[in-house]
Structures are given as C-alpha cells and as structure tokens.
Amino acid sequence: PKVGCYIHGLFLEGARWDGAAGQLAESRPKELYTEMAVIWLLPVANRKPPESGSYLCPIYKTLTRAGTLSTTGHSTNYVIAVEIPTDKPEKHWIKRGTALICALDF
Numbered sequence: 001p002k003v004g005c006y007i008h009g010l011f012l013e014g015a016r017w018d019g020a021a022g023q024l025a026e027s028r029p030k031e032l033y034t035e036m037a038v039i040w041l042l043p044v045a046n047r048k049p050p051e052s053g054s055y056l057c058p059i060y061k062t063l064t065r066a067g068t069l070s071t072t073g074h075s076t077n078y079v080i081a082v083e084i085p086t087d088k089p090e091k092h093w094i095k096r097g098t099a100l101i102c103a104l105d106f
C-alpha cells in the first residue's frame with residue numbers, strides 16, 4: 001500500500017479468524033492453528049488504544065513462547081502486539097493463550 005504495510009503468513013493459536021464477521025472467533029474442534037487474514041499495519045501518530053472491542057494479540061516468531069529476556073523485558077521470541085477486533089473481553093482470549101505465530105515448528 002501507499003501507507004503502512006501488509007503482513008501475511010501468520011497463524012492463530014487459541015482462536016480463529018472469522019472473515020464473515022471480521023473478528024476473532026472460537027477455534028473449531030481439533031484445529032490447533034489457523035491462518036490469519038492479511039493484516040494492514042497503518043501508523044498513526046499519538047493514537048489512543050480503544051477501550052474495548054479489540055484484543056491486543058502478541059506475535060511470536062515460533063511456537064516456543066519462552067526465550068531469553070532482552071533489555072525491554074520481553075522474550076527474544078516476541079515480535080510485537082497487534083489489535084484484533086473481537087466482541088469478547090480481552091481476558092477471554094488471554095485465558096485461551098491466543099497468539100499469532102510467524103512459523104509453525106512441525
């Protein structure tokens with residue numbers, strides 16, 4: 001795009017993307033990982049995060065979420081967090097361990 005960038009090739013763990021509703025949904029039975037839709041990162045100066053209606057989803061390089069802590073206090077496996085639309089409270093997805101993964105290990 002002219003502004004921002006597209007991210008594709010990510011996988012969701014602990015949830016799935018519902019394209020029809022445009023938000024996170026519960027995983028289907030026996031689905032451990034599902035493909036995430038293309039994400040458009042659009043930079044906005046001094047943007048305030050929304051109070052509700054989104055889940056701040058972490059992105060990890062691999063399924064192993066542990067790693068050496070860097071100077072920021074995050075794991076070296078951690079990439080960034082993105083806001084994903086949802087109609088459930090954020091704690092709902094936190095309890096399920098919902099995260100985006102860059103590469104599956106299997």
